[in-house]
Amino acid sequence: MNFYEKTINQSSIYKGTIIDLEVHDVELPDGKTSKRELVYHNGAVAVCALTPEQKVILVEQFxxxxxxxxxxxxxxKLEKGEARELAAKRELEEETGYxxxxxxxxxxxxxxxxxxNEKITIYLAKDLKEGQMQLDDDEFLEVSYYSLSEIESMIRNHEFEDAKTIIALQHLLLNYNDYK
Known part of the structure; x- marks a missing residue:
């Protein structure tokens, strides 16, 4: 079956520094029409980082x-034109100092x-070296370190609510022996 929705008309509602918002009138596969509210985002990166002491680095922020x-x-978030891997390395050092x-x-x-359309690339980082934390002016967070057994317990107790974090940590737990 063809699921494609053809855009008939679109209007820009908001252009911001992080997101743009558009409303599209679309033709559905059955010929009927509908509206779609779309958020455009440049993309993001995330890093599941494991210290040499086998601790997972997490950050807490509002x-x-x-x-x-x-x-x-x-x-x-990715800066315009920034390579995903470079962005991940930048974000890790800025937020954690590693x-x-x-x-x-x-x-x-x-x-x-x-x-x-926000696509997030999640990376695993090992063999970390110390660098320097450099938070953005409007960024406030606390860095903490957890053992794999603590992470496993926290997942079982539903202590994480962020999807990228849950995916990354479950991947780490399932594949840890491959990363030793």
Whole structure:
């Protein structure tokens, strides 16, 4: 079956520094029409980082849409034209003070493909070296370190609410023996 939705008309609602919002009139596969509200985002990267002591690095920061702090793997948005791997290395050092020489792609994912084109590339970082934390002026977070057994317990107790973090940590737990 052809699931393609042809855009008949589109209008820009908002152009921001992080997202753009458009409304599209689309023709559905059955010939009927509908509206789609679309959020365009330049993309993001996230890093599941494992210290030489086999501790997972997490950051806690307030997330306005959730109206509470969330515990997450380090992550951030891509700058225009920035390579994903370089962005991941930059975000890891800025948020945690650690430098990753090598990154391995865990997965690429759309967080909410029903309305947003934001694609997040999740990396695994090992063999970390110390660098220097450099938070953005509007960024406030706390870095913490967890053993794999603590991470496993936290997942079982539903302590994580961020999808990219859950995916990355479950991947790490399932494949840890391959990363030793």
């Amino acid at each position: 997330r306005k849409p959730a109206e509470k702090p969330l515990l997450e793997i380090p992550a951030g 430098i990753a020489e090598d990154l391995e792609v865990i997965t690429e994912m759309y967080g909410s493909p029903g309305f947003s």
